[in-house]
Structure formats: structure tokens, C-alpha cells
Amino acid sequence: MRRLRITAVNVLQAIANGYEYGFDIIDQTGLPSGTVYPALSRLERDGLVRSAWEDEAAAHAEGRPARRYYRVTAPGARALSESASFYRALLAVRPRAAGKATRSTR
Amino acid sequence: MKRLCDGWLRLVSPVVPHDIRRDWLREWRAEIAFVAAQSSRAGLGLPVGAVWRAVGALPHAVWLRCDRWRFDMIAQDVKYAVRSLWKRPGFAAVTLLTLGIGIGANAAIFGAVRAVVLRPLPFPDPDSVVTLSTTTTTRPGLPGGSTSPPDFLDWRRDSRSFTEMAASVAEASAITGDGPAEQVPNAHVTGGFFNVLGVPALYGRTLQPGDDPINADDVAVLGHSLWMRRFNGRPGVVGTLVTVDGSPRRIVGVMPAGFSYPLRAEIYLPQRFAEKDIIGQRGAQYLDVIARFKPGVTFTAAQSEMRTYARTLAAQYPRTNGNRTVTLFGVRDALVGSVRTAMFFLLGAVGFVLLIVCVNVANLFLTRALGRQREFAVRAALGASRARLVRGLLVESAIVGGAGGAVGLLFAAWLTAIIAGLDQGLGIPLLDQTRVDGVVVVFTAGVSLLTAIMFGTLPALHTSAKLDLAGRIRADAVTTTGDPHKQRVRSALVILETAIAVVLLVGAGLLARSFASMTSVPLGFAGDNLQTFSVSFPPPKYPSSGSRTTFADTLLERAAALPQVESASAIFGLPLTDLSYAISFASLDGRRLTREDARRPMVQVRLVAPKYFSTMGIPIRRGRSLDATDRAGAALAVVINETAAKEIWPDADPIGHEFSLGTPLGLQGPIAGGRVVGVAGDVRDFGPVTVSKPTVYLSFAQFPLNYLTVVLRTRGAPATVVEPARALLKDLDPDLPMFEVRSMTQLSSNVVAQPRLYLLLLALFAGAAMLLAAIGIYGVLSHTVSQRTREIGIRLALGAAPGQVVSSVVAQASALSFVGLVVGLLIAAAAGRFVQGLLFGVKPIDTVTYVAVAGGLAVVSLVASWLPARRASRIDPVAALKHD
Numbered sequence: 001m002r003r004l005r006i007t008a009v010n011v012l013q014a015i016a017n018g019y020e021y022g023f024d025i026i027d028q029t030g031l032p033s034g035t036v037y038p039a040l041s042r043l044e045r046d047g048l049v050r051s052a053w054e055d056e057a058a059a060h061a062e063g064r065p066a067r068r069y070y071r072v073t074a075p076g077a078r079a080l081s082e083s084a085s086f087y088r089a090l091l092a093v094r095p096r097a098a099g100k101a102t103r104s105t106r
Numbered sequence: 107m108k109r110l111c112d113g114w115l116r117l118v119s120p121v122v123p124h125d126i127r128r129d130w131l132r133e134w135r136a137e138i139a140f141v142a143a144q145s146s147r148a149g150l151g152l153p154v155g156a157v158w159r160a161v162g163a164l165p166h167a168v169w170l171r172c173d174r175w176r177f178d179m180i181a182q183d184v185k186y187a188v189r190s191l192w193k194r195p196g197f198a199a200v201t202l203l204t205l206g207i208g209i210g211a212n213a214a215i216f217g218a219v220r221a222v223v224l225r226p227l228p229f230p231d232p233d234s235v236v237t238l239s240t241t242t243t244t245r246p247g248l249p250g251g252s253t254s255p256p257d258f259l260d261w262r263r264d265s266r267s268f269t270e271m272a273a274s275v276a277e278a279s280a281i282t283g284d285g286p287a288e289q290v291p292n293a294h295v296t297g298g299f300f301n302v303l304g305v306p307a308l309y310g311r312t313l314q315p316g317d318d319p320i321n322a323d324d325v326a327v328l329g330h331s332l333w334m335r336r337f338n339g340r341p342g343v344v345g346t347l348v349t350v351d352g353s354p355r356r357i358v359g360v361m362p363a364g365f366s367y368p369l370r371a372e373i374y375l376p377q378r379f380a381e382k383d384i385i386g387q388r389g390a391q392y393l394d395v396i397a398r399f400k401p402g403v404t405f406t407a408a409q410s411e412m413r414t415y416a417r418t419l420a421a422q423y424p425r426t427n428g429n430r431t432v433t434l435f436g437v438r439d440a441l442v443g444s445v446r447t448a449m450f451f452l453l454g455a456v457g458f459v460l461l462i463v464c465v466n467v468a469n470l471f472l473t474r475a476l477g478r479q480r481e482f483a484v485r486a487a488l489g490a491s492r493a494r495l496v497r498g499l500l501v502e503s504a505i506v507g508g509a510g511g512a513v514g515l516l517f518a519a520w521l522t523a524i525i526a527g528l529d530q531g532l533g534i535p536l537l538d539q540t541r542v543d544g545v546v547v548v549f550t551a552g553v554s555l556l557t558a559i560m561f562g563t564l565p566a567l568h569t570s571a572k573l574d575l576a577g578r579i580r581a582d583a584v585t586t587t588g589d590p591h592k593q594r595v596r597s598a599l600v601i602l603e604t605a606i607a608v609v610l611l612v613g614a615g616l617l618a619r620s621f622a623s624m625t626s627v628p629l630g631f632a633g634d635n636l637q638t639f640s641v642s643f644p645p646p647k648y649p650s651s652g653s654r655t656t657f658a659d660t661l662l663e664r665a666a667a668l669p670q671v672e673s674a675s676a677i678f679g680l681p682l683t684d685l686s687y688a689i690s691f692a693s694l695d696g697r698r699l700t701r702e703d704a705r706r707p708m709v710q711v712r713l714v715a716p717k718y719f720s721t722m723g724i725p726i727r728r729g730r731s732l733d734a735t736d737r738a739g740a741a742l743a744v745v746i747n748e749t750a751a752k753e754i755w756p757d758a759d760p761i762g763h764e765f766s767l768g769t770p771l772g773l774q775g776p777i778a779g780g781r782v783v784g785v786a787g788d789v790r791d792f793g794p795v796t797v798s799k800p801t802v803y804l805s806f807a808q809f810p811l812n813y814l815t816v817v818l819r820t821r822g823a824p825a826t827v828v829e830p831a832r833a834l835l836k837d838l839d840p841d842l843p844m845f846e847v848r849s850m851t852q853l854s855s856n857v858v859a860q861p862r863l864y865l866l867l868l869a870l871f872a873g874a875a876m877l878l879a880a881i882g883i884y885g886v887l888s889h890t891v892s893q894r895t896r897e898i899g900i901r902l903a904l905g906a907a908p909g910q911v912v913s914s915v916v917a918q919a920s921a922l923s924f925v926g927l928v929v930g931l932l933i934a935a936a937a938g939r940f941v942q943g944l945l946f947g948v949k950p951i952d953t954v955t956y957v958a959v960a961g962g963l964a965v966v967s968l969v970a971s972w973l974p975a976r977r978a979s980r981i982d983p984v985a986a987l988k989h990d
Contacts, residue, residue, distance in 0.1 A: 023137045026159065033162025038169035045173065059136075064143040068133040 004083040007031065008048075011039045012072060012080045015049060020069040040070060048076030107152035111138050111160045121167040123174045124491060130170070134163050175497065187502035197474060198506070201467055205510025205557065207874070208463030210517025213542070213550040215456045217518065218525050219449045221540040222442055228364045230304040231398075236405070237440040238271070238395040238412065241433045249435050252391040255379050257419065257427070261395070262298075264415060267408035269400050272298035273393035275377055276368045280644055281336065282841045283349040289642065289845030290332055291370045292350075294377035302398045303367060310344035310359030317376040325376060326355040330363040332372035350375065352644030352841065368394065369441065369535055388426040396437065409434045441535050447943055448860070449534075452867055455613060458606050459871045460557065465603045466878045468561035469885055471503065472596060475565045476889075496566045503562025504555075511554030518542060518550065534860065564595070593890065600882045601926045604967075607875035608930025608959060609937065614872035615955035616945055617865040623947030624858055630789035630798070631681065632723025635672075636817060636850035637824035638680060639831065641842055643812040654810040655738065657838070662715055664834055665818060670827040673819040675721040678806060679712035680815040681791040682853040683846075686801075687711040689778070692768025694754075707754045709746075710791065710801040711767065711778065713809050719745070719786055721819050729761045729784030736805035742780025743805060748788045750800035760785060771809040778809060793857035795946050815846065824849040864944065876962075879926070880970040883919055887974035891915060898978055899986025908979035915978050919971030920964075927963050931956060 004012065010029050019028045026036050043049045049070045059066040072080065115134050122130045141156040191198045226232050238261065239251035253261075253273070262271040274295040281288045293299075297315030306312065313327055326348060328337070337343045347354045350373065361374070377393075399408060412432040420427045475482075482495055519542050526540045641661070648654045658676060666674040679686035690708045691699055699706040716733045719726055727748060736743045744765075751760045766779030788798035806814065820827045832844050848856075855862075891898070898911055938950030948955075 021137065021140070022133065023141060023156075023159065033159040034165035035162075037162055037166035041166065041170055041173070062143060064139040065132070065136045067136040067140055068129070 003086060004048075004079055006087065007035060007039050008043060009080065009083050009087060011036060012043060012048065012076060013084070015070050016072050016077070016080060020071065021067050022070075025070075043076065044070070048073060048079055107157055108138065108142050111152070111157055114160055115163055118164050118167045121164075121171050123170060124493065126170065130167070134160070171493075180497075180501070183498050183501040184505065186498060187505050191502065191506070194474075197470065201470055201506055202510050202513050204463050204467060204878070205506065205554075206513030206517050208460040209511055209514025209550060209553055209557065210521060211456050211871075212453075212460050212553055213514055213518035213546055214521035214525060214540075215453050216549050217522050217542060217546045218537060218540045219453050220543075220545060222449055222534060222536045223438070223446055225539070225545075227367075227437060227441075228305075229367075232437060234399040235302060235304075235437045236397055236399070236408070236434045237437055238397060239433050239435060239440075240391055240430055243429050243431050246431055246433045249433075249440055251433070253393045253395050254388050254391045254426070255393060256384050256388045257391075258393050258395055259379070259384060260419060261412070261415065261432070265397075265408075265411060267400060267403045267411050268397040270298040270302045271395060271397035272296045272302045273377060273395050274299055274368055275392055275394065276371060278642065278845070279350045279373060279375070280352070280642060280841070280843050281332075281348065281350060281373070282352070282843075285336060287841050287843035288336070289640075289843040290372040292373045292375055293368050293371035294375050296377050299374075299396070302396050304398070305361070305365050307359035308362040309341045310357070312359055312361070313374055313376055318378060320378045320380055322376070322378075324353065324355040325358045326350060327359040327361060327374040328357055329361050329366060329372040329374070331366075333360045351642075352646040367437075388423055405434060445534050445860075448864055451941065451944065452864065455610060455868055455871050458610055459875055460553065462603050462606050462875050462878045464557045464560040465599050465606075466882055467506075467557070468564050469596060469599050469603075469882055471499075471561055471565040472599075473885060473889055475499065499566035500562055503558045503566070507554045507558025507562070510557070511550055514554065515542070515547065515550050518546070522546075528863070593886075593893075596886050596889070597922055600879070600886050600922050601929065603875075603879040603882045604923050604926025604963070605930035605933060607872065607879040608927055608963060609934045610868065610872035610875045611959045611962065612931070612934035612955055613941065614865070614868040615959055616941065616948060616950065616952060617861070617868055619948040619952060619955055620945045621858065621861050621865050624794045624861060627790060627794035629681070629794065629854060630724060630787055631850070633850045633854055635820045635822075635824055636722065637820055637827050637831075638815050638817050638846070638848055638850065638853075639828070639844050640813065640815045640846040641835065641844065642814075643842070645812060647839075647841070648812065651738065651810040654812065655807050658715060658806065658810070658814055661816065661835065661838060664838075665816065665831060668818075668827065668830050668834070670820050670822060670830060671818050672821050673717060673721040674816065675718040676715040676806065676814045676816045677712060677718055678714075678811050678814055679710070679791075680817070680853075681789050682793060682850075682857050683815075684792065686791065687771070688799075689767045689769065691765050692779075693766045695764055707750070707800060709750060709767075710799050711771070712801060712803050713771070713806040713811060714745075714803050715806045715814075718803070718817070721817055722789075723819075724789060725787040727785045727787060728759070729782070731784055731786075732803060732805045734807075737807045738810075740808070742776065742808055743783045744780040745784040745786050745803040746782055747786050747798060747801040747803075749798045750802060751785045753800050771804070771811060776808070778804060780804065780808075817850075824851070861944075861946075876966060880966050883922060883967055883970040884974065886922070887915060887919055887971050888977070890918065891974045891978045894978070895981055895986050898981050899983045902981060903983035903987065911979045911981075912975040915975040916968065916971045919967045919975075923963055923967035927960055931959075 010031065011025055014025045014028045017028070019025050022033075022037060022040065025040070026033050029036065031039075040049065040051075044051055050073055051068050051070050053066045054069055056066045112135065115131060115138075119127055119131055138152075138156060138160060142152045145151065145153055145156075227235075229235070237249075238253065239249055240253040240257065241248055241251045255273075258271075258273045265271065272295060274293045276291065276293050278289050279292040281290055295313055297313055297318045300306075300312035300314075307327065308330070310327075313325070316322065317325055328343070328348075333339060333343065341360070343357055344359060346357055348357055349355075355375070399405075412434065416427070416431040420430060485495060486492070522540055522542050526538050528534075528537060643654050643657065648657065662674045662676060665671055687710070688708060689711055690706055693699055694707075714732055716736075717731075718724075719731045726745075728751075729745075732743060732745055746754075746760060754760065755763060760782045761784070762782065764779070764781045766777055769778060770776060771778045786803065789801075790796065790798055791801065792799070816831070818824075818827055818831065828847055835842055835844050901911065902908070934956075935951055942950050
């Protein structure tokens, strides 16, 4: 399994934590939209997340179109835990350098 | 705000691969709508953050597209493009050649502009170095004003804005001993000069303030070119002696290559001021002053400091400094001056040529794409997406653009060598520094990319716009006149081309007319068969005025005896060489004139030997010429020119009047001036463009300066006399170099060398543009004719005369070129005022030029339409109808 980039871990972690819409992930991670969306598309291409459309009726009730949400797949969850433990190990070696990344994934 | 976001998304959406575009759009819209719904519930508009977030849609779209385009696919495109170009070598060759010429010409001209106007001057922090010009308060913006020694010394002592200030005087020195006598351009500089410029010596040291005192050692610093030429680049030359103007000087340093300031100086000598220079010469302006700003000092601050100081000096010395002030100029402005406009004008013109090249290549691509409709349709039917086809075309144009750039670079390297080798006499400073450097290569690459985008995108979009699969595959889809929309685009391109060509033609026409009127101005002397050369008398060897006069007399006497020579004379201040003194009258007919005197004439002073006017073929209008009787000791005699006669004595006969200039000319000479004995015809001393100025001719024997230009009227070609004269000079004094060896014909040609170069280049550009436009017209017409084969066949079958067919084709050409002509003339008229400064004797909107261009264009469009028209008239109706 290829190791995920820190951005991908970040996004994947946000989805795993239950932030499943594009803009919510942006809010959560603090990354710019031009980074998050390509990362999402990439994760989906690699089969680590899958997307679906939210219930039309619920959206219409709020007077807006249905949003697309993302879910972590089983390979995605595995990749996340492997990569996260790698970065955590890295963190143990160079705590100051990786400190910022931990803060935002929490 | 929401609408704005939506528009943006729509704009970006074509980048997204087709199959996922709907979902992409839906997702982005939904997110924006969600934020909008939330904020409207809170009673707010769409927050700026969300709008900013929508910008991220572009990288997302690009990512999705790139993800689809794998490297191997691009490689495939490249392979395919190369193969399809290879299949049509004619198309590829024409395109590459056209592009190569267009791009190469642009790169070369850009290289020249960069060398002259853009590249930083070869010393550290050149923006902090300025020249300080003494200017008049009435025209403070006029560059090039020199400064008097006392003013310079006061500025240097009292100004606070500069780390250092220095002065220089550019002259020429004779170098003798160790090889032939040679006259080289020098610079006399004060000690701070090299510190202001910040350039250290290559070997030894530069001149320093310690060299300034009048009794310091006689030293010299060699310029790189003189060191290489005369001393074979030996570092050991430092510390040895060199004979400069007859006296030995110790060489203390050698400057590095590329350093030449003032321009062309080859040897640097200390400029020293004697006590009397400082006291009595506040009116003698001959120093060029440069200075370097202290860190943090702005141009404006330094300028205002110096202006204030100039007012102090004016109050203190009203007689000399009353109407003077100081103006700062960047060193580059002082060097380049008026050439800047011309350089950018040429860059603009050559840019137009490139634009035409792009249009033409776009046209070629378009034609080619039209021919490939079927191929595209087949590929699309086999599953190629539209994006894929567009990408293929873009890759193709990128390849052509890149190859064109490479050809262009080769062409540019060749042109650059020519430009850098152009005669220095052209007077475009720094032009010899033109070379293909990194920036020029980057420029070329950028231009190639830009042209590729310009000529590649349009046809690509066009091709993909409507892919009517079934229709295209069926071969019988050849319509009668072709797709009218595509025809329109191509016609628009041709009109654009024609318009640009017209603009360039008008420019070339105006320059040609201006050049013609320039060269038809009579210069006032009989220019054929006149050879000139200069001699300068080093003071140590020719200390007295008597020794100089004797030498000049002997030289002229023996020169006149040469079999090739009809008549010999000499002058200080030869016409067309920019050399003469401009001095104001100090008294007129015994009456002293003051600064306030409105009628105080300012005249150009030239010194002539006997028979000067007859040798040059300048007519004497009244009185007599200066002759051998006007010697030292005799009454001072003066010949004036007609302009001086008209301006100084408008209502009276000038003969017999007396004036004085108030200053001596030369060492220990009498005060210049004298009694007017004759009036000579006007000479355009400063070239055809400048009207004659009031001039007085004094007798050289009465004011023998240490520099003289010999003028020989020859029996045969002027050049034949050069070697006999050189031998004669060597015989008289082997240490006197013969320099500035030029015929008057060469000089007259030099003064118009710049306009001639501009004319030549622009004519070349305009010619190329016209040719390209003609090819464009031809292309469109032949395409139309081949598309209309069937229609024309029917017409002919129904009894139309071939003449009617011809005229219908020619009419189409005429319509195209007429519209192009009108558009072009309008642009030319609007742009006219920008070229006004480059014109002489012709207005920017010149009827003759405009009519000539219109006529020329009509002929060209007829010629371009001739072949297609003939082909149309020869269509065999039977064959045409059986076409399918």
C-alpha cells in the first residue's frame, strides 16, 4: 500500500470524523478548496472514499439542491490507520516539525 | 454573488472531462447553494469566503482533466502530431519558415532593444548613477549640457546627496612609440570617476583623487580594447611608459572588457584644474559630470537639492550663471536619448510582422483542419472525445511553435551578429553590445509559446465546434460554398492581415518620403571628390602658434602639389562632424554687449585655411574670401555666412562691420573676432535636418588651434589620395597620426545612416507583411474556388461567361483587401502622431503615401486573386458536375 500524503490523511481523517461534505471538510481541515477537492477526487479514484448524493427530499425541504457526501471505504480506513501511524512515528522523532499537522487533524 | 459563482463554474466546466461534468457542476453548485441557504437564514448575503472558495473549482477541474490525460496519451498525441506533420512536409516547411522568420526577427530586434535600452549598464547599481547637466532655466529638460570647472568644484564641495561626484571630458589623443602613430578616443577624468561608476581595474589601479593635483605624476589607465590591440593584452604593461600626445605617461592600470564610459573611450587620463581654470572659467562649460546617490537619497530629493544650489550660484554669479540651472538624468537616458523612441518603434513594427505571421499560420492550420474534417469525424466515431481531438491539435501547434522558435533562434543569432557589427558611425549607442543571451532566449521561447497559442487555439476550437459525425463521414458532404461561418472567420483573418500590412506599408512609405526629402536638401557645398582627414598637434612638440601655422602651411602646400589633388585647404569644424564652438558676441562695432542685450548674437565659430571656400565649392556671395594675407599680425578678418548676415545685420551691408567674441581661441592667442570681409553661402553644418546657424569663419593662421581637418579636392576618386597624403604626413612628422579619414560623401551618408537603417528595416517588415497578406488572400480565394467548384460548374453549364466567373472571384478579393485597407489606414492615421518625431519634411497623414499604399495593395490583391480566378474560369462543367 502506497503511503498517503499528509493532505490526503488530513482529508481522510476529516471524513472519518464525520465531516462528509466538501465545504465541511474545508472548514474542518483549514485547507483551501483548490487542495481539498482534487484530494477528494484522487481518494475516490483510488477507492479510498466513495461518494453519493444526499436525500433529495431532505435537501428540497431546506430549499437547496442535494449535496454530495463522501464516506471512507474499508481500504480507505486501512490506509488511514497505516499512514496515520507512520506520521505519528515521524512525530515522535521530530515533534516540532510535525506539530502543526497533528493539531489540524484532531 | 451567487450568480457570479454560477457563471464562474459554468466558465470552468468545459475543462472537466465530459462524462463527469454534470456531477462536478452539481456538487459545486450544491455546496455554494448550501452556504447561501445558511447565510440567508441568518439574514446575510453569500459570504465572501464562499466566493473565494469557488475559485478552487478551477484547480479541481484542471486536476480532473490532467488525471484523465496520462503521460502515455500525451506521448501518443505527440507521435501522432509529428507523423501527420511529416506526411505533409510542404505545409510543415512553409509554416516553420514563416514562423522562424517572424520569431527570429522579433528576437533579434528585441536583443537590440535590450542592449540599447533595457540591459543594465555594466556597473554596479546603475540606477544610483546620474549625470548632472547644466541647463538653461528656460529649457531645463534638454540633456547633454556640460558644466564649467568652477561650478563642478562647487557642486562637489557643497552637495549632500551624493557619495561621490566626478567630471570627464572626452577628446582624442595621439599614441606614439611602440608601433604606428594612432589617434584614440580618450577621457580626461577627475579622481572620483571610477568610484562613481564602481568599476575596479582589471590590472593595476584606476585613477584616484590622488591623481588630481596639478603637479602629480603623469599617469594613464588603458581601456581594454586599446590594451588588447596595442599592448597584446600583456598584464606586465602596468608600470611601463606610453607616449600620449608627445609626452610620456606611466600606465597605472587596465580596465576590464565591457567597460566603456564615456562611450568609446580607450584611454583614461587625469583631468586637472589649474588655479586660473577655477577662477576665470565659470562660463566655460566643457565637463560632463556624473555622481552616485548616497543610499536612501531619491532622484527627486537630489534634483531639488541641486536646483536650490543652482539658484544660490545664480545669485552669486549672475553674469555667468544667471539663467542656468542643474538637471539630473539617469545615465542611460543621457547615453541613449532620442534613439529610445526609434528602437521601440522598430520593436512595435516587428511585433506587427509577428502578428501577421500568426494570422497566416492560423489560416494555414485552419485550412488544414478543414481538409481533415473527415479524419476527425472518423476518429470521433471510433470513440475519441472532442477534448482529445482539441488536445491533439494543440499539441500539434505546440510542436510547430517550438520548432518555429528553434528556427527563429538560429535566424536571430544570425541577425544579431549583423546588428552588432553595424557601423559605429550609425550613432546608436551600445548597439554593438547586442547578443543572444539568456533573456533573449527566454523572450523567444515566450514569443513562440504565445504564437503557438494564437495560431493553434482558433483552428482547434473551430474544428471541434461542430462535429456532425454522420455528415462529415459521408464524402458527399462537400457543400457548394463551404461552411459560411468558417469562411467568415478566414476572411476576418485575411482582413486583419491586410490591415496590419497596410499600417506597416504606410510607416515604410512615410519613412521613405522623409528620407527622400532629407537627402534632397542641398548641403551647401559641392560634395563630390572631397577627401578629408584630421591632424592634431601635441602641445609639447608644437608649443607655439607659429610652429602650428608653419606645419599646416607646409602640409597644405605639399598636398596641393600631389598629382591627385586639384586644391587643398583645411578647417577646424568640418561640416557634418558636430564640431564647432558656439560663442556669443561680446561687442559689436565697438559697443559692448551685455547678457541683457536682446540682440546679442550667438554664432558658430569655425577656423579656415586659405582657399577653403573654393576647395569646398562654397560660393562667396559678397566681398572676399579668407586668403594667405590673413596671417598672424595682420588685421583680423572674418567671413560670415548668409544666415549670420541676415540675422545680425538685417538691414545693412555686413561688410566692414566689426565684432569681438571676448575670448581668446587657443593658447596665448588674440581675442577672437575681427572685421567682416565677406559673406559665404550657407552650409547645413549639422546635417540636412538642421537649418544653418549663424556662423563666422576666422582665419586659422590667426587662431592656430592644435587640431585641424585637411580638405582635399581630388581629380579622381577621393580614396586614391589617402595613401599619398599619409606618406606625405609621415614624411613631415612620423609621430602625427592621420585620423578621421573620410570623404565628404561618406560624411553626408553617415548623417542619414540612422534614418536609412530605420527605413530599410521597416521596408523589409512591410514587404514581408504584404507578401504574407497576399498569401493569405490567395489561400482564402483558392479555398473558396475549390469549395465552389460545383456551383461554378453549374453556372458555366448554364451559360455564364468565364469573365463573369473571374470577376466574381476578383470581386471577393477586392472586397477583402478594401476592408483591410480602410481598417489599416484608419489605424495608421490614429498611430501617426507616434512617428511624428521620426519624420522630416512630411506629415504623418500624407496623401501621397496613402494613395501609393492603396494603389499598391490593389495591385497585390489582383495578383493574389489571379491564379484562383483563372482556375475558376477553367473549371470544366462536366467534370465539376461529376465531382462526387
